[in-house]
Amino acid sequence: MNWPILPLSIQIAFLSVGILLALSSLISIALVKTRPERNYRELRQRVRTWWFIVGIFALAVLVNRTVSVVLFGFISFLAFKEYLSLIPTRRADHRVLFWAYLAIPIQFYWVWHGWYGMFIIFIPVYMFLLLPMRMILVGETQGFLKAIGTLHWGLMITVFNLSHMAFMLVLPPENNPAGGVAGLLLYLVFLTEINDIAQYVWGKSFGRRKISPKVSPNKTVAGFLGGLLTTTMLAIALAPWLTPLTSGEGAAAGLLIGVAGFVGDVTISALKRDIGVKDSGSLLPGHGGILDRLDSLTYTAPLFFHFAYYLHY
Amino acid sequence: MLRILFYLFIVKPLVLIVLGINARNRHLLPVKGPAIIVANHNSHLDTLALMSLFPLSLASKIRPVAAADYFLRNRLLRWFAMDLIGIIPIERHAAGKNSRLLTPLTEALQNGEILILFPEGSRGEPETLGKLKNGIAHLASECPETPVIPVFFYGLGKSLPKGEIILVPFIVDAFIGEALYWRGSRQAFMEALTESMASLQKLARQNQRESAG
Numbered sequence: 001m002n003w004p005i006l007p008l009s010i011q012i013a014f015l016s017v018g019i020l021l022a023l024s025s026l027i028s029i030a031l032v033k034t035r036p037e038r039n040y041r042e043l044r045q046r047v048r049t050w051w052f053i054v055g056i057f058a059l060a061v062l063v064n065r066t067v068s069v070v071l072f073g074f075i076s077f078l079a080f081k082e083y084l085s086l087i088p089t090r091r092a093d094h095r096v097l098f099w100a101y102l103a104i105p106i107q108f109y110w111v112w113h114g115w116y117g118m119f120i121i122f123i124p125v126y127m128f129l130l131l132p133m134r135m136i137l138v139g140e141t142q143g144f145l146k147a148i149g150t151l152h153w154g155l156m157i158t159v160f161n162l163s164h165m166a167f168m169l170v171l172p173p174e175n176n177p178a179g180g181v182a183g184l185l186l187y188l189v190f191l192t193e194i195n196d197i198a199q200y201v202w203g204k205s206f207g208r209r210k211i212s213p214k215v216s217p218n219k220t221v222a223g224f225l226g227g228l229l230t231t232t233m234l235a236i237a238l239a240p241w242l243t244p245l246t247s248g249e250g251a252a253a254g255l256l257i258g259v260a261g262f263v264g265d266v267t268i269s270a271l272k273r274d275i276g277v278k279d280s281g282s283l284l285p286g287h288g289g290i291l292d293r294l295d296s297l298t299y300t301a302p303l304f305f306h307f308a309y310y311l312h313y
Numbered sequence: 314m315l316r317i318l319f320y321l322f323i324v325k326p327l328v329l330i331v332l333g334i335n336a337r338n339r340h341l342l343p344v345k346g347p348a349i350i351v352a353n354h355n356s357h358l359d360t361l362a363l364m365s366l367f368p369l370s371l372a373s374k375i376r377p378v379a380a381a382d383y384f385l386r387n388r389l390l391r392w393f394a395m396d397l398i399g400i401i402p403i404e405r406h407a408a409g410k411n412s413r414l415l416t417p418l419t420e421a422l423q424n425g426e427i428l429i430l431f432p433e434g435s436r437g438e439p440e441t442l443g444k445l446k447n448g449i450a451h452l453a454s455e456c457p458e459t460p461v462i463p464v465f466f467y468g469l470g471k472s473l474p475k476g477e478i479i480l481v482p483f484i485v486d487a488f489i490g491e492a493l494y495w496r497g498s499r500q501a502f503m504e505a506l507t508e509s510m511a512s513l514q515k516l517a518r519q520n521q522r523e524s525a526g
Contacts, residue, residue: 077482081333085468085484094474097481281484282335 006062007180009241013190014058021051045286053284053293057189061182065112065170072166073108078290079158080104082281086271087154090147092140099134100151103127107163114170123160128152158291161298164305165189175312176244183242184308190238191254192300195231195261202226216269219262228258244312256307257300264299268292319397320364320372328365332358332472333484336366337516341462341489346374346425348492349461351449351506353442353514354431355470360398362469362485363429376401376421377429401428415448419455428452432506436475442514445507450499460492463506465513467520486520488513 024047032040060071084097103123110119132148168185176183203223211219235254239245245253268291272280281289328334342350352359360377367375381402384394394400401417418428430452433443442465453461468485490509496502 078333081482081484084482085333089471091471091474094471094477094481095479098479101482281333283333 007178007183009178010180010182010186013186013242017054017190021047021054024050042286047286049284049286061169061185068169069108069112069166072111072163073104075290075294076108076159076162077101077104078283079162079294080154082283082289082291083154083158086275086277086280087150089151090140090143092138093135093147093151096131096134096138096147096151100127100131100155103155104159107159108166111163111166111170116167119163119167123155127155131155157298158294161302162294164301165297168305168308171309171313178240178244179242187235187238187242187253188257188300188304189297191231191235191257192261192296194234195227195258196265196296198230199223199227199262202230212266215273216266219266224262227262228255231255231258231261243308245308249311253304253307256303260299260303261296264296267299268295315396316373316399317369320369323397324361324364328358328362328485331480331482332362332469333482334362334365334487335484336487336489338489339366341491342366343427343460343462343492345371346427347422347456347459348427349422349449349452349456349459350427350429350464351432351461351510352429352464353466353510354433354436355466356436356473356475358469358473358480358485359431359436359466360429362466362487363464364398366487367427371427373399374426375399375429376426378403378418378431380404380435415452415455418452422456422459442510445503445510447499447503449506450502453495453502454499457495460494461506462492463490463509463513464488465490465510465517467517486517488516 028040028043028047031038032044056071060068060075080101084100089097107119107122110122131151132144135144135148165185165188168188169181171184173181179187199219200223203218203220203226206222206226207220209221210217211221211224232251232254235257236247236250239247239250239253243250243253268280272278279288280291283290284293287293350363352363360379363377364372364375377398377400379394379400379402381404384400385391385402394402401421403414403417421428430449432445432449434446449461453459465488466485467488468483471481472483472485473480490513493502493505493509496505
């Protein structure tokens with residue numbers, strides 16, 4: 001337990017998120033009471049699931065390194081499983097898929113160990129070379145390229161990219177005196193989720209011109225720009241409290257998270273469109289599947305990680 | 314006791330964490346016995362997945378009906394099937410031809426238990442529905458008041474297909490249909506059941522575009 005050394009900024013951050021959620025709960029309850037003619041069931045569900053997500057996240061961040069790595073590994077497992085259940089797979093690849101799953105504990109073991117060199121090449125190099133070889137041992141060439149391409153893309157998105165969140169927790173805390181162990185990750189996750197919500201709110205209020213009508217008809221230019229502005233302002237304001245970034249670097253991080261979050265969101269949307277589903281799953285009531293919630297993070301986590309890593313670690 | 318522990322520490326975690334189940338129309342499942350659940354059979358996991366859909370309070374009431382020649386062939390398997398899963402063993406090749414063979418099933422229903430039957434017989438090709446055998450109609454005619462609830466699983470044949478020993482995690486879809494009752498004749502009952510299973514299968518297909526290759 002690292003409770004005693006939990007920096008004040010982290011305590012305030014969790015307290016603020018708690019207050020934000022409590023406000024959302026109160027508003028959603030008030031909406032249900034005052035306007036019974038409209039159906040707010042999904043909104044209520046959504047807020048309730050947010051409490052659950054924040055609770056799991058707090059557990060994953062605050063207890064110790066082992067708990068963090070196990071929980072983030074489990075989240076990657078759920079995301080990868082959801083992905084594999086959505087896409088068409090070949091029956092011949094049964095054991096290849098088993099090897100792909102095995103990459104998850106191994107990747108998170110490198111994280112736990114803090115072995116950066118291995119963490120960064122294991123999936124992009126070793127799994128990238130091993131999985132096709134295992135497929136060739138099975139010997140089914142029909143649909144080979146599609147099978148190996150979709151499998152590795154999923155492994156990159158759900159395991160490699162998301163494991164960057166866990167690696168933020170094993171970076172040396174002395175490089176981040178303001179935020180300590182958890183500051184960088186908290187900064188990333190908070191800004192990514194706020195960016196999602198801000199884009200939605202700005203889009204609903206002022207959005208008219210659609211950015212990508214074919215992939216994601218709800219995304220508008222106003223929503224994107226409004227979200228980007230909100231996220232960048234917050235990124236500058238929060239940077240000195242949670243990260244070692246200067247204000248200029250904070251502004252760049254805000255822009256990076258705003259743009260990457262948008263791209264991650266529409267990328268998962270394109271995947272769902274291609275497969276023909278509305279939600280990626282049903283694990284999170286009111287949100288859909290776990291990929292529906294993690295979509296933006298699959299892009300923001302590795303990009304923000306390497307931005308901060310290059311500048312300060 | 315053993316069965317409850319098995320349910321809590323093996324069945325529930327395996328089905329909910331390793332696999333993940335997405336059940337449609339869960340409210341159509343019976344909340345008490347007697348009842349008969351009829352499902353397609355693609356994997357050994359079918360039984361465990363079905364058991365997991367019921368609450369703990371019903372766990373000891375669930376009795377999968379399984380082939381005696383397969384599950385009683387050695388002592389370890391027998392212990393697993395009888396003491397942990399709680400199967401009712403039947404002679405599969407004789408079932409239906411002799412009503413005396415159904416006695417353990419009708420007795421179980423009289424005790425308020427919930428039977429799980431796989432009328433396709435053995436595990437077929439993944440996610441397809443083989444021809445349903447008549448044994449279920451005999452049982453329904455003996456117990457005309459008992460509801461028969463059809464369930465169609467999609468995805469279990471991908472997780473652990475016949476002949477595989479390595480389990481690969483996949484999220485499974487379960488489609489539960491309206492309860493059926495005995496219809497006066499074997500043919501009418503089998504037609505209704507087949508039709509119901511086929512429509513659940515169609516739902517499953519619409520839900521998941523068929524995989525290529």
